[in-house]
Amino acid sequence: MHRFTIPAIVLHWLIAILIAAAFALGVTMVDIPGITPTKLKYFSWHKWLGVTVLGLACVRLLWRLTHAAPAYPVDMPAWQQKAAHGLHALIYFLIFAVPVSGYFYSLAAGVPVVYLGIWPMPVLIEADQQLKPVLKQLHYVLNTVLLACIVAHVLAALKHHFIDRDGVLKRMLPGRSS
Numbered sequence: 001m002h003r004f005t006i007p008a009i010v011l012h013w014l015i016a017i018l019i020a021a022a023f024a025l026g027v028t029m030v031d032i033p034g035i036t037p038t039k040l041k042y043f044s045w046h047k048w049l050g051v052t053v054l055g056l057a058c059v060r061l062l063w064r065l066t067h068a069a070p071a072y073p074v075d076m077p078a079w080q081q082k083a084a085h086g087l088h089a090l091i092y093f094l095i096f097a098v099p100v101s102g103y104f105y106s107l108a109a110g111v112p113v114v115y116l117g118i119w120p121m122p123v124l125i126e127a128d129q130q131l132k133p134v135l136k137q138l139h140y141v142l143n144t145v146l147l148a149c150i151v152a153h154v155l156a157a158l159k160h161h162f163i164d165r166d167g168v169l170k171r172m173l174p175g176r177s178s
Contacts, residue, residue, distance in 0.1 A: 002070035003171045011060040012172055015053055015095065019150075022049035023143065044117065047106060050099035051115050057095045064092075073166045087153060094146040101142050105135035 004012070029042035072081050103121070106113050110127030114120050125131070160168035 004070060005063075005067055007063055008060075008067065008069075009172055009174050011056060011063060013174060015056050015060060016150075018049050018053050018056070019095070019146070022046055022053065023147065025049065026143070044114075047102070047113050048116055050102050051113065051121065053095065054099040054103075057092075057099075060095075061092065070171050073164075073168065076164075076166065076168075084156070087149060087156070091146070091149050091153060094142060094149060098139065098142045098146055101135060101139040105132065105139050108132040108135050 003009075025042055025046045029039055029046060032039040032042070072084070103113060104125060107123060107125050108128045108131040112120060112123055157169045157172075160166050161170075
């Protein structure tokens with residue numbers, strides 16, 4: 001069975017780790033009452049992770065558009081292949097939509113994003129107290145959908161590995177030969 005390319009594998013796992021970190025940080029920071037130095041630091045880190053994920057997602061999409069994914073096993077049912085394609089497309093969309101919605105939410109709240117505390121990101125919209133709750137809710141919903149998609153993705157990969165034993169998961173595991 002053919003494997004994904006090394007850059008595709010590295011980008012996949014790096015983005016997955018960064019999304020997990022951003023999600024965990026997001027859940028943690030919103031539970032801190034009031035405005036504290038720790039909460040503000042976590043918000044900054046969360047934004048930096050989002051900008052990093054967005055940048056890496058751009059690289060990953062360019063790589064994916066120029067490098068075909070390995071074929072699924074020939075005995076994999078067509079409906080599973082279609083479901084996998086659909087889920088991957090939705091995950092790709094969400095990997096872009098979640099950080100973009102968070103970015104616009106921050107701007108609508110009147111809080112500019114300064115990447116790594118050094119580089120100010122462009123202010124594309126002015127503060128807007130009416131748009132702020134809409135973007136906050138959108139960011140939350142997109143994150144919830146992304147989490148559900150990731151759970152489905154992981155469960156499908158584990159099903160292919162432990163039940164079907166068809167090598168689908170091994171195509172994306174680092175350090176494994178085919």
